[in-house]
Amino acid sequence: MSHYAIEVQDLKKEFAIKKKNVSFWKRRKENKSFVAVNDISFNVNKGEIFGFLGPNGAGKTTTIKMISTLLRPTCGKILINGLDVQKNSMEILKNLGTVLAGERSIYWKLTGRENLKYFAAMNGITGKKAKEKIDYLLKRFSLDKRADETVEKYSTGMKQRIALAKALVADPPIVILDEPTSGLDPQSARNLREIILEFKEEGRTILLTTHYMEEADQLSDRIAIIDHGEIIALDTPKNLKRSLNKSNTITFELNRWNDVIEKELQQIKSIENINSYFDENNRKWEVKVQINNGNETINNLITTITNSNIKINNFKFEEPTLEDVFINLTGKSLRE
Amino acid sequence: MKWQKLKFYMTTIWAITIKDIKIFFRYPINAIFRIVEPIMWITPVYFLAKSFQIGGENIGFKLFSGTSDYMAFLIIGSIIASFVSAILWGMGFSLKNEMDSGVLESNWLTPVPLLVQMIGRSIFSVIITLINSLIVAFLVWLIFGFEIGNGIVSAVITLFPMLIALYGIGFGIASLVLITNNANNVIDITNYLLNSISGNRFPVEILPRVILAVSLALPLTYGFDSVRGILLETNTLLPLYQEQLILVLFMFVGTAIGYFILNKVEKYCKTIGNIGHY
Ligand SMILES: Nc1ncnc2c1ncn2[C@@H]1O[C@H](COP(=O)(O)OP(=O)(O)OP(=O)(O)O)[C@@H](O)[C@H]1O
Ligand SMILES: [Mg+2]
Numbered sequence: 001m002s003h004y005a006i007e008v009q010d011l012k013k014e015f016a017i018k019k020k021n022v023s024f025w026k027r028r029k030e031n032k033s034f035v036a037v038n039d040i041s042f043n044v045n046k047g048e049i050f051g052f053l054g055p056n057g058a059g060k061t062t063t064i065k066m067i068s069t070l071l072r073p074t075c076g077k078i079l080i081n082g083l084d085v086q087k088n089s090m091e092i093l094k095n096l097g098t099v100l101a102g103e104r105s106i107y108w109k110l111t112g113r114e115n116l117k118y119f120a121a122m123n124g125i126t127g128k129k130a131k132e133k134i135d136y137l138l139k140r141f142s143l144d145k146r147a148d149e150t151v152e153k154y155s156t157g158m159k160q161r162i163a164l165a166k167a168l169v170a171d172p173p174i175v176i177l178d179e180p181t182s183g184l185d186p187q188s189a190r191n192l193r194e195i196i197l198e199f200k201e202e203g204r205t206i207l208l209t210t211h212y213m214e215e216a217d218q219l220s221d222r223i224a225i226i227d228h229g230e231i232i233a234l235d236t237p238k239n240l241k242r243s244l245n246k247s248n249t250i251t252f253e254l255n256r257w258n259d260v261i262e263k264e265l266q267q268i269k270s271i272e273n274i275n276s277y278f279d280e281n282n283r284k285w286e287v288k289v290q291i292n293n294g295n296e297t298i299n300n301l302i303t304t305i306t307n308s309n310i311k312i313n314n315f316k317f318e319e320p321t322l323e324d325v326f327i328n329l330t331g332k333s334l335r336e
Numbered sequence: 337m338k339w340q341k342l343k344f345y346m347t348t349i350w351a352i353t354i355k356d357i358k359i360f361f362r363y364p365i366n367a368i369f370r371i372v373e374p375i376m377w378i379t380p381v382y383f384l385a386k387s388f389q390i391g392g393e394n395i396g397f398k399l400f401s402g403t404s405d406y407m408a409f410l411i412i413g414s415i416i417a418s419f420v421s422a423i424l425w426g427m428g429f430s431l432k433n434e435m436d437s438g439v440l441e442s443n444w445l446t447p448v449p450l451l452v453q454m455i456g457r458s459i460f461s462v463i464i465t466l467i468n469s470l471i472v473a474f475l476v477w478l479i480f481g482f483e484i485g486n487g488i489v490s491a492v493i494t495l496f497p498m499l500i501a502l503y504g505i506g507f508g509i510a511s512l513v514l515i516t517n518n519a520n521n522v523i524d525i526t527n528y529l530l531n532s533i534s535g536n537r538f539p540v541e542i543l544p545r546v547i548l549a550v551s552l553a554l555p556l557t558y559g560f561d562s563v564r565g566i567l568l569e570t571n572t573l574l575p576l577y578q579e580q581l582i583l584v585l586f587m588f589v590g591t592a593i594g595y596f597i598l599n600k601v602e603k604y605c606k607t608i609g610n611i612g613h614y
Contacts, residue, residue, distance in 0.1 A: 015609065016608065045465055062609070065612070068445060068604075069445075070444060070445070070606060070609075070611070071606055071607075071609050072606045072607050088448065090447045090448075091447070093445060093446065093447040094447045096445070098445050100612065102438060102441075103440065104437055104438030105438055105439060105441065106439065106587065107355070107359065107437075107439055107443065108437070109358075109362045109363075110355065110358060110362075114355070114358060117351075118351055118354075119351075119442070119446065121347055121348060121350070121351030122348050122351060122352075122443070122446035122447075122448055123446060123447065124344045124447075125353075126347055143377065150362070166442070168357045214381075217526045262571065279556065293530045302449075312359065314402060327353060
């Protein structure tokens, strides 16, 4: 048995694009192809949350569909619990709970309960066992009160939760989630993220895609940043941010400022840079200090300022974000 | 182990059928239409048949078929034809529906082979067809009456391998809707070819030679022909036992072809990635 839940080796997906140039006299068919996923490799450890972060069209869904047997790779290899996905698809599907993006993965004309009953049976779970499981899931995902209404009447958040319950009905050790929080309001998104963390606590392995960097940062043990079908970075969120070699920035709002204090602060070793600016409108100083060794300097900094009889009205601490990492790697913003 | 797998597949087929029944009745208009539908199409045909009769007998028709009871001839043809459509239409249409609504992927994510899913999907449409046929046959018998020889049992036995074969081919053809944009075309064309040319409404002997050759190559032709031979004592194209043999052979060839197409289609869909939205 492999100690990886998912192993992906040199995975590639090329889509054929048929472009028809129709003119009256001749019909030329150009066959072009588009590489959606280009030679990616990564391993997901058992029990971790592995995040796939990338902009629209990066190839996240394509990768996920290949892992969950819905798409055949052009080349490359995928192993799940050591088994080859192409050769053992039925065996593998028993171990995977996949939720694809969009809210259309369940029957809208069936009730929540009926959906779960159907998908339980499709996994060989019936009778009393199924009933217990379904009651438990409905309760867990706060759907029990409306379990007997058809899904078409559900809100987006409820639809997402029933889809999640569906994926969990066979108790799969590996859960794959494609953009689980997209389209949800902040509150529902937060609830969902909590649920995902619970999955992890239950010992499941989770592979999720997202284009929200905060989400990837908050949830993932490790993150693969993907762009144009290629993994351009793969590490823990902390290491990714550290790799930027960017210092933290502290912004102070102060009632006064002068060169003497600035000189004094410059004596502190880990301070890299000081920028001061007087805000005419609000009659206050804004001072940006860049430090490179994290939190130890902060105390020193504040003591020095207050000892000079300067009042600190406000201060803000900024760490580099995954967004910065992405910009650094690709030269563009994740949101573009 | 084998037995467990079979039990699992039976469970899933049952679950699919139940699901189809539930969804069917959540579209009430559709449900009513599907049930009264056959009565609507049988009526004009009946009057057509009636209008050609002389003294209660359809003389011209009798020359070809050996029976003057065109009505009975027609009913039997229609019942078989509606089974053919049920398998093609019902399944192809439900597949396309599930593809458009996005649940097809969810089904493909269950550990159930596609073939088993297809069998599951066809059960309900066959049940509906059975109900349809019985209603029509009963109504027609009640109002106009027609005589059936006492060969019902042997007719059913004769038809059995043909239905299996149709299932086989039907799965293949139904799955073709997944790779075209227009389910209706695939279904209409194949349905027309299968039914009309093999004579659901007329004896194939009246077809032009070229089309007759095609018709004789379609096993369905022998299905219509042999069942009428048994029930109505019409003249059959070949001796009855030969037609029955053809149907049994057809069962093996048909399921093999269907299975082959189904696998190809599944592979193709997973290669081009068309069954979900992206
Ligand atoms: N079946 C397909 N046929 C042709 N091209 C496809 C197909 N599926 C995806 N693509 C293309 O491959 C690229 C990657 O798509 P994919 O859906 O994997 O991106 P994604 O990272 O999931 O993006 P998003 O955030 O928009 O969901 C896109 O340019 C898309 O248009
Ligand atoms: Mg996507």
